[in-house]
Amino acid sequence: MKLLLLVALLHITPTVVLMKREDAVTKLLPGADQFVSRELHLSSADSKRIHDAVGWEPADGVVTFYLGKKHDQVTGVLVFMRVDCQHGPIELAIGYDPRGTIRAVEVTKATVEMKPWIVEALRAGLTNEYRGLAVAEPPSGAEKVKPHVGAMPGYMAELIDKGVMHADAAYRLFYR
């Protein structure tokens, strides 16, 4: 039901996988051989808490943490976070180590249109800026890479910062 060239001009371009979710799990929860899904259906009060904190709440009221375990010990936590913009959605995977700092961030999905912008931002070292960041610290990857990239990659970096900030808030408020 997607039609004609005119549609293509107005249409959000198709989704592309930048990194398979399985690969993101392997990278962000290294060594884990058991996985647990912890799903939180947020109350109105908790939805308001996170909204007050970062101006965002999950549209369906659900936050899911994926816990990686080895010998029944938690080795890390992973959150998949979607960020929407007028060019379509971006999906991020944000991994936390057991101390609660960011282990790494990967961009797992984007759209055909956004892919080159995101790749440029990543090549400029965007995700390096998140490593070791405490969940209370505001992510500032965009600020670091903007002088080295074009306008749209800079904008993508801002969106990725925003996604990391949302995941951090969810982790800080609801995981611990």
Next chain:
Amino acid sequence: MLYDLRRSDVRVRWLVTLLLATLGTSYLFGAWMVGLYAGYSPRKVAETYGPAGETPMTMQMPPETTMVTERPISMAEMGEEQHHVDRDLLVQDTHVHMPMYAVIAACLSVIALGLAIPRWAGLSIIALLFAAPWLDFAGMWLTKLVSPGFAIVALAGGWAMALGYLIVAVLATYQMWWRKT
């Protein structure tokens, strides 16, 4: 009849034929895409557009206290992603698709105006062409906001779109290239 496709210039008939072929091809891919991302059963459509992760009736309102559920999952399950259209994405989809559906319905309606059919049939076809996208999106929104049972309305909209296209395509092709009187 505002104009007669049967007696129209060959260039008009060629244009209409190519338009119908292009629309038909995109409908086939649209059907494929629906199969990939939403499915053809009311249950699948309700899962895609309904409130995520909850049983249908309990998901309508947030719980009084945050509910936590934990379960072991495999690596494969973590990789699988249930395609789900949440409210924000549905707003975006509606904004992008509704104008295009209107343009497509208008194109097919203009073709229908050139068909040698009774006035009531022309009115019915035009009504069907415009009702289909309304049903489609009304079904999606009602599934999300009111009840997953409304998935059937979205499915009806999709089938109505296919039916409207088929009626116009078959009649136009037949009248343009075979039935000349």
